[in-house]
Amino acid sequence: MRTQVAIVGAGPAGLLLGHLLRAEGVDVVVVERASADYVLGRIRAGVLERTTTDLMDRIGLGERMHREGLVHSGFHLADGERLIHIDIEALTGRQVMVYGQTELTRDLMDAAPGRGLQIVYEASDVCLHDVESDAPYISYHKGGVAHRIDAQFICGCDGYHGPSRQAVPALVATAYEKNYPFGWLGILADVPPCSQELIYANHERGFALASMRSGSRSRYYVQVPLDDRIENWPDERLWDELAIRLGPEAAAHIVRGPALEKSIAPLRSFVFEPMRHGRVMLAGDSAHIVPPTGAKGLNLAASDVHYLSEALSRYFRSNDNDAVAAYSGRALARVWKAERFSWQLTRLLHRFPDSDAFDRKMQIAELDYIASSVAARTAIAENYVGLPL
């Protein structure tokens, strides 16, 4: 098979990029290791920046998101006792949208056939070849049969564990990484949220987050040690812990219910440079990971593919190589700022095993400063709603 752009990975980055390129008339094939149901079964991000919702609107797929998504004008930080309101709309003039990654992915998936976006699911052994030449290709197996897709560009949207990053030789690449000594245990339950807005809580027992998917579906997280296990957290223990960490105001409104899903995710900061080598371009989690504290992972994937689709569209429209060459630098400038914000918020809100009484006082002082300073709240709000493209 021959196409203009082969995309590895049908997560949000791959699907959004596919649609953006199709809207410009570019031929695209997406190759995904998992099944469509498996991709939809992963419960991940929940908060979309305006930059991300604008992209959905631009490709004409924002209708259900605007109908079912929840527009949020602010969120809370909590310090164990009080709630500190970050009024993002008053501080920045912008809002965010609570709409699950699953729903966004479903909208992109459902629209693919009608837009000529071909997606090959359950492709195994995906390999990238000749990425330093003008004629790269990918190979894979499906149903025991070997396949090959020749393309002009290969876009690696295959997440942290995918093969695309490995196609960039170690000699030209640098990876920056920070692993945190804890993870987030998440629970999804069909109960009304305890608060109309999200609550990010720093409690001396550890971080907790109250989030939601709708008026009747809640998503909560608690910080747990890296070696903790789901079996250690029967539903009642988790609800008890959330009530303690989120503080008395939120606890009074927590409605308990059985877990629809429960999982533990480690926290990591990671950036891989450059995001392009020859004819392979990386986007989303294949090139960078943020700890989820700032709700930036999915939104960074979206801003990457905005830059990438622009670069490739210009290439196919006018043979303009400059935009392709500039992609990595443009994307990384925004990536590093989101890395900084996510790292800073993670340090502010979590309990670190090696922290001492002084470190704890620093966190409390910083939260107190944020509560008292419009400038500090504005800095948080403008990063949370998303920096300009």
Ligand code: FAD
């Ligand atoms: P992915 O969504 O990972 O998509 C990559 C795709 O590539 C997958 O479908 C994968 O199956 C496919 N793939 C992988 N290997 C191959 C291969 N060899 N061949 C073909 N296809 C392949 N962000 C938040 O903001 N909030 C959260 O609460 C949050 N929770 C998260 C929980 C977990 C467990 C993880 C892993 C991430 C979480 N994130 C969260 C981050 C956010 O979900 C990601 O940033 C976002 O999914 C990035 O999209 P992506 O398309 O780049 O990568």
Ligand code: DHB
């Ligand atoms: C959700 C996840 C986040 O990482 C975050 O910062 C906010 C919300 C969520 O899954 O709802």
